[in-house]
Amino acid sequence: MTSNARTATAWIFLSPAMAVIGIFFVIPVLAAFVLSFTDFDIYSLGNWNYIRFIGFQNYLRILDTPLFWKALKNTFYFVLIGGPLSVAVSLGTAMMLNSKLAKFKSLYRTIYFLPVVSSLIAVAIIWRYLYHPAHGLLNYVLSTVGISPVDWLGDPALAMPAIIIMAVWKNFGYNMLIFIAGLQNIPEDLYEAAHLDGASWSQQFKEITLPMLKPTTVFVVMITIIGYFQLFAEPYVMTQGGPLNSTTSIVLLMYEQGFRWWSMGYAAAIAFVLFIIILFFTLLQMLLQRSVK
Amino acid sequence: MKKRRIGKIALNIGLFVIGLIAITPVLWMVSASFMSSGEAGTFPPPLLPKHPTFDHYLALTDRLNMGRYFLNSFIIASAVTLISTLLNSMAGFAFAKYHFKGKDKLFSALLSGMIIPAQVTMLPLFLMLKTMGFVNTYVGAIIPGMASIFGIFLIRQFVMAIPDSLIEAARIDGGSEFRIYRTVILPLCKPILFTLALFTFMGSWNDFMWPLIIMTDQSNYTLQVGLASLMGEHVLDLELMMAGSVVTILPVLALFLLFQRHYVRGIMVGGVKE
Numbered sequence: 001m002t003s004n005a006r007t008a009t010a011w012i013f014l015s016p017a018m019a020v021i022g023i024f025f026v027i028p029v030l031a032a033f034v035l036s037f038t039d040f041d042i043y044s045l046g047n048w049n050y051i052r053f054i055g056f057q058n059y060l061r062i063l064d065t066p067l068f069w070k071a072l073k074n075t076f077y078f079v080l081i082g083g084p085l086s087v088a089v090s091l092g093t094a095m096m097l098n099s100k101l102a103k104f105k106s107l108y109r110t111i112y113f114l115p116v117v118s119s120l121i122a123v124a125i126i127w128r129y130l131y132h133p134a135h136g137l138l139n140y141v142l143s144t145v146g147i148s149p150v151d152w153l154g155d156p157a158l159a160m161p162a163i164i165i166m167a168v169w170k171n172f173g174y175n176m177l178i179f180i181a182g183l184q185n186i187p188e189d190l191y192e193a194a195h196l197d198g199a200s201w202s203q204q205f206k207e208i209t210l211p212m213l214k215p216t217t218v219f220v221v222m223i224t225i226i227g228y229f230q231l232f233a234e235p236y237v238m239t240q241g242g243p244l245n246s247t248t249s250i251v252l253l254m255y256e257q258g259f260r261w262w263s264m265g266y267a268a269a270i271a272f273v274l275f276i277i278i279l280f281f282t283l284l285q286m287l288l289q290r291s292v293k
Numbered sequence: 294m295k296k297r298r299i300g301k302i303a304l305n306i307g308l309f310v311i312g313l314i315a316i317t318p319v320l321w322m323v324s325a326s327f328m329s330s331g332e333a334g335t336f337p338p339p340l341l342p343k344h345p346t347f348d349h350y351l352a353l354t355d356r357l358n359m360g361r362y363f364l365n366s367f368i369i370a371s372a373v374t375l376i377s378t379l380l381n382s383m384a385g386f387a388f389a390k391y392h393f394k395g396k397d398k399l400f401s402a403l404l405s406g407m408i409i410p411a412q413v414t415m416l417p418l419f420l421m422l423k424t425m426g427f428v429n430t431y432v433g434a435i436i437p438g439m440a441s442i443f444g445i446f447l448i449r450q451f452v453m454a455i456p457d458s459l460i461e462a463a464r465i466d467g468g469s470e471f472r473i474y475r476t477v478i479l480p481l482c483k484p485i486l487f488t489l490a491l492f493t494f495m496g497s498w499n500d501f502m503w504p505l506i507i508m509t510d511q512s513n514y515t516l517q518v519g520l521a522s523l524m525g526e527h528v529l530d531l532e533l534m535m536a537g538s539v540v541t542i543l544p545v546l547a548l549f550l551l552f553q554r555h556y557v558r559g560i561m562v563g564g565v566k567e
Binding site: 125 | 300307312391394419420471502506516531556
């Protein structure tokens, strides 16, 4: 077959998927960019003739909205506290499960994975009841060790930590699996040699485990950060962004502006700000990754 | 050696405690779903139902439309799985085994597209589907899931490991390119196709934001959206909400427990070989 015919065949195989991605992903991304410079609102929804280009006004309005800064702060709180915590718990459990001294490994692996596959909505609903100040299971457990009832989701200072705890519980199993695979790639004789040299456990962790796991860790941190920036369903179900907007996230704000109030131009600008933030963190991670190699 | 033994005991106690924390909310959900109304909302919280009842499950299907939501979720997740597995496998095959101009550029452009959060596309996509008349339809719910960059990547990685000689041999035998895809590539790809299908089904089943946006009529809600809206009206009915959660979680949990090995492989391939 000639190379032209080969190219044509390749495109026959490619075109259905590329058409879907092009029409329903690439075009919407570009359209969102354009949309963010318009005043598209509920009136434009009925008649597109009402759309006007308003330059950077949506972006300026965002910067001028206290709730946006609040949502930005909340989202960063969730990402910068919840992300590392989540990765640390994943790494810790991966190392425990990977130890030769551990028993019932595959049973534990399955159990640790149950929260990962469970639907986030159902999980958020369960935890909303677990967090109930008067008769929630969590406060009951805490009361047995003498801690007085905590209003987890009703206290502006505690609502986000409560969501973080739930997110860590739900997600740690996923990254744990990736870490286990990474740990299994570390040659055993490195540890044996270190052991013979009399290296302590913490020395082995610092000098062998962490450096050897670095590529895995960078990857895990990257997917975790990208995922955590998209916080939405947890506050939507558990707190509706409250109390006192202490759990309103960027995506929740975008959803409410776009699909509740139909201020779609404004919401598109919020979405783009989120994209730029994620892009920034991804590039940062890539630089780190390059320095690893 | 004594130190080693203490370490061993501490490690296994640690694993047990983490396991307990991981599984308790799930077990409590199941238990509370069988309690009679109001029973779970007492202090101290009961761990097991006094008189197990099936009432809440019946209420969900009889009065609260959960059967319909279940069916909607099933139809949407199945369609997304079938279509995207087919489309992704074709594209993954093309990226792995054909040489054409601009291939590498196209592929790396796709990969970099993975960092764009889906939420960016949702506003224009909604408007686009609205003009096409697909808002509040299955088609509208299915469309964004019909192909995925991650799926294409996963298949490409797998097909690249298939020796070219197999394909050449089939060409010499006079097989058309589509025949080669169907009779050589697809059968060899079965394990990865199954893994991808499993991932896609579970992902689509658990998806929340897009069906929340596109399904405006209650009768078209998926389980996730239906459950969240049920929460708004029945927040005080804890036992009912737990029954709804069980129904929502059960299908994917069953799939996971049945095909755990295939699922885990997907994470390993996608996560480590990046």
